[in-house]
Amino acid sequence: MTTAATESTGIGDGIPATTSSKATKVLGWLTLAGFAVLVALAFAWVPEDTRITEQGDVVGQFDAVRLMFVHVPSAILAYTGFGLTFLASLAYLRWRTDWWDMMAHASAEIGVLFGGLTLVTGSIWGRPTWQTWWEWGDVRLVTTLVMVLVFIGYLAVRRIPADVAVKARRSAVIALVGAVNIVIVNRSVDWWENRTLHQQSTLIARKIRDETLFTLSFSFAVGMVLFAWLLLHRFRTAYLQSQIEELEVNEALAERRAEAGISESPGGRP
Amino acid sequence: MFRDAWLIVGKDLRIEMRSRVGLNQIVPFAVTVLVLFAFALDTDQEALRTYAPGLFWVTVLLAALLAIGRSFAVDLADGAADRLLLSGIDPIAVFGGKAVAIAVQLVVLEVLLGAGVVLLFDVTVHRYGLLVCAGLAAAAGVATAGTLYGALVAGLGVRETLLPVLLLPVVAPVLIGATRAFQDAFGVAGAEGWAWLGLLAGFAAIYGVFGALSYGALLEEA
Numbered sequence: 001m002t003t004a005a006t007e008s009t010g011i012g013d014g015i016p017a018t019t020s021s022k023a024t025k026v027l028g029w030l031t032l033a034g035f036a037v038l039v040a041l042a043f044a045w046v047p048e049d050t051r052i053t054e055q056g057d058v059v060g061q062f063d064a065v066r067l068m069f070v071h072v073p074s075a076i077l078a079y080t081g082f083g084l085t086f087l088a089s090l091a092y093l094r095w096r097t098d099w100w101d102m103m104a105h106a107s108a109e110i111g112v113l114f115g116g117l118t119l120v121t122g123s124i125w126g127r128p129t130w131q132t133w134w135e136w137g138d139v140r141l142v143t144t145l146v147m148v149l150v151f152i153g154y155l156a157v158r159r160i161p162a163d164v165a166v167k168a169r170r171s172a173v174i175a176l177v178g179a180v181n182i183v184i185v186n187r188s189v190d191w192w193e194n195r196t197l198h199q200q201s202t203l204i205a206r207k208i209r210d211e212t213l214f215t216l217s218f219s220f221a222v223g224m225v226l227f228a229w230l231l232l233h234r235f236r237t238a239y240l241q242s243q244i245e246e247l248e249v250n251e252a253l254a255e256r257r258a259e260a261g262i263s264e265s266p267g268g269r270p
Numbered sequence: 271m272f273r274d275a276w277l278i279v280g281k282d283l284r285i286e287m288r289s290r291v292g293l294n295q296i297v298p299f300a301v302t303v304l305v306l307f308a309f310a311l312d313t314d315q316e317a318l319r320t321y322a323p324g325l326f327w328v329t330v331l332l333a334a335l336l337a338i339g340r341s342f343a344v345d346l347a348d349g350a351a352d353r354l355l356l357s358g359i360d361p362i363a364v365f366g367g368k369a370v371a372i373a374v375q376l377v378v379l380e381v382l383l384g385a386g387v388v389l390l391f392d393v394t395v396h397r398y399g400l401l402v403c404a405g406l407a408a409a410a411g412v413a414t415a416g417t418l419y420g421a422l423v424a425g426l427g428v429r430e431t432l433l434p435v436l437l438l439p440v441v442a443p444v445l446i447g448a449t450r451a452f453q454d455a456f457g458v459a460g461a462e463g464w465a466w467l468g469l470l471a472g473f474a475a476i477y478g479v480f481g482a483l484s485y486g487a488l489l490e491e492a
Binding site: 093146149150152153154156157160161162169170173174176177178180181184185187188189191 | 418422423426427428432435436439440442443446447465466469472473476480484487488
């Protein structure tokens with residue numbers, strides 16, 4: 001917040017008027033430029049994914065492989081967001097500062113955004129590649145869906161008008177339970193169907209083309225910059241919101257005091 | 271502590287015995303859901319028999335939402351929760367007591383619904399031991415997770431709509447495990463019923479410990 005512009009706020013003294021700063025501007029432009037390069041790489045440079053089997057059949061993901069450069073980083077950003085929410089919630093319960101509470105809120109929102117994007121892009125990719133929009137037996141699919149649902153519930157709690165401290169504490173517990181629950185859901189779905197359509201560590205097995213691998217790594221980097229940019233803005237929005245709420249309370253208090261002062265003077269009470 | 275927990279169990283169950291809300295409203299609701307499932311799946315007896323375990327547990331979860339919501343609504347009325355807090359009873363005992371009381375209600379509901387499933391959906395029980403154990407373990411899991419989440423949303427003003435959103439994704443593993451165990455017990459699908467019992471017991475244990483540990487922090491401002 002210290003780097004943000006503080007003049008002509010209109011809100012109050014010492015409260016920044018914008019969520020933008022030098023750092024976020026740099027991150028924002030980096031994201032845009034990175035995304036432009038990523039689009040060029042994904043569509044022009046990376047060849048379509050084909051393999052010829054021993055029987056001479058042509059198999060592979062074909063053009064759908066280009067969706068990977070959105071799908072895989074989205075999934076990683078979603079898990080990063082939820083992981084950060086988990087850590088920030090732990091930190092909140094330990095130190096009870098608004099900073100950690102706002103951090104948990106901001107990262108959960110970003111997590112849900114990218115979790116939803118992961119599910120949508122995965123579905124679109126799965127249709128031509130796996131011949132299905134959705135596969136109930138797939139552990140990662142179902143786990144991600146439940147995880148997004150759990151954190152949508154978490155965000156619902158965050159939207160309830162209630163005392164800030166009460167809401168922060170309960171949200172933190174919900175985030176912790178939700179994160180633990182992800183592990184249980186993952187294990188139970190694994191036992192439930194015990195199969196996955198997802199590739200097992202193609203990166204390690206070096207079955208992936210060099211162009212695809214480079215573009216995938218590049219997409220992770222762009223994703224991380226985007227994540228930082230979104231997180232800074234969202235965190236600052238949360239901070240401004242808390243400042244406005246505080247100001248409103250103070251204003252209302254001042255008004256009540258003024259009213260009381262007027263009504264008191266004719267009565268002559270001390 | 272166990273004596274205190276037992277007091278809470280007695281209090282909650284006595285309220286239920288006297289008000290009969292569970293018996294007069296929640297059980298009829300659950301039976302209605304079973305009937306609706308039959309309508310939804312047409313008069314196909316074979317489909318009903320095949321999907322009876324899943325339908326049974328979805329019904330139990332829906333009814334459990336009502337029972338859990340009610341358990342906390344009763345505590346909030348007339349400032350009863352504040353007095354409970356002032357009474358100096360250990361929060362762990364309160365959590366345990368409420369969870370056991372909800373579990374007992376769920377077991378009663380399961381017995382009645384089980385009879386309904388046998389009669390309406392024409393299923394036959396092959397393994398009674400597995401059926402009973404899975405029923406008890408699943409009730410314990412739903413009750414512990416439900417008590418934790420019930421306390422989390424208690425007093426937030428919108429708990430009727432919030433509890434399902436939060437609790438249902440969390441008890442998804444119970445639905446999977448209990449359905450698989452019942453499929454085995456009903457003999458409708460080859461499933462490792464006893465292995466799934468382990469998942470149910472583990473779920474109940476995890477939420478029991480987690481709920482007991484965090485209940486104090488949740489009660490202090492409720």
